Amino acid sequence: MTGPGEDELLARAALTRVLEPGEEHGGRWLRAYGAVGLIRLLTGPGSRSTALPGVGPERLAGYRGRAALADPRQDLALAAESGVRFVCPGSAEWPTQLDDLGDARPVGLWLRGRPNLRSWALRSVAVVGARACTPYGAHMAQVLAGGLAERGWVVVSGAAFGIDGAAHRGALAAGGATAAVLACGVDVAYPRGHAGLLGRIAAQGLVIGELPPGSHPTPSRFVLRNRVIAALTRGTVVVEAAVRSGSLVTARQAQKLGRFTMGVPGPATSALSTGVHELLRGEAVLVTDAAEVAELVGAIGELAPERRGPVLARDLLAPETVRVLEALPAGRPVDMAEVARACGISADEVIGRLYELHSLGFVERQGDGWQLSRQTAGAVTQTGATRRGGR
Structure with missing residues (x-):
């Protein structure tokens, strides 16, 4: 695989400052004109008289303004100094399962950490859930993630407080692999209380983001980040989620993409398990430990032990x-x-x-x-x- 040329890489790096994550009309433009062609349409001579389908003149003017300010060479140089690299479709490290997102596919990804994203994504599971989790939920997420890491699975989550943080810590404590997908630049510690955790993840695993270095999160970016978590992994496990939890967005996106969707049950009286139980009433599979997750998403022969009572x-x-x-x-x-x-x-x-x-x-x-x-x-x-x- 030769990979994208310099012009393609620069164009896509620039477009991460122009297009918001998951903008499908941007994906259609990329299909129609290519990354280099799209940048030329937004910045070249006569660009102000060029119309692009799907957006009006005012919005298009906003894209042109951002494109004019983008400096991909500087972004890539500063990123390299911080140990950050940029990969895009066509790169040897690009995980092709992200192509399942169609026009909502990321323009490219900024990565902090040494492991190869493509190889890691082939054996990865998302563990997500409520930010305001209970001690039970935090315990289940940590134990489940630790068990998956011990079995050679990469645990992917969003580095948020609650279940996400517990999942990352469980994988790290087991000496295993974990990746955090952020709704901001990979050099931005968000939430700030997880600055130390993100540093440990970058040292032992991967920090992933669609937005260029220095970008800050917004509520919509958190929701759109979830589609990357769902597409990147072989399955999603939800540990505690209220009915309107953002982690359910990840699970439903995983279902749409044909990925495995799993849920860890909680008390019937807990509002933080209501969303999980709704999933389990649908197509999600009930799981209680790492062995059951591995049996569902793994290769033939990765079976969970049969549960038996004591022999009398x-x-x-x-x-x-x-x-x-x-x-x-x-x-x-x-x-x-x-x-x-x-x-x-x-x-x-x-x-x-x-x-x-x-x-x-x-x-x-x-x-x-x-x-x-x-x-x-x-x-x-x-x-x-x-x-x-x-x-």
């Missing part, structure tokens, strides 16, 4: 022996003939089964009769009480 001693008995045991009433001894009638087995086989149960401590001999041992009788009584209470 009576589980190891043969079916006929269990029938004899169940034929013994609690609290009184009975003779062998009564047991044979109750379980429908011959007397000779019953006596053999009773001696087997006696050797294992399930029954006791009382003269000519047999009865459940005290320990077995207590277990039967407890089981019966549990069943009655469960109705």
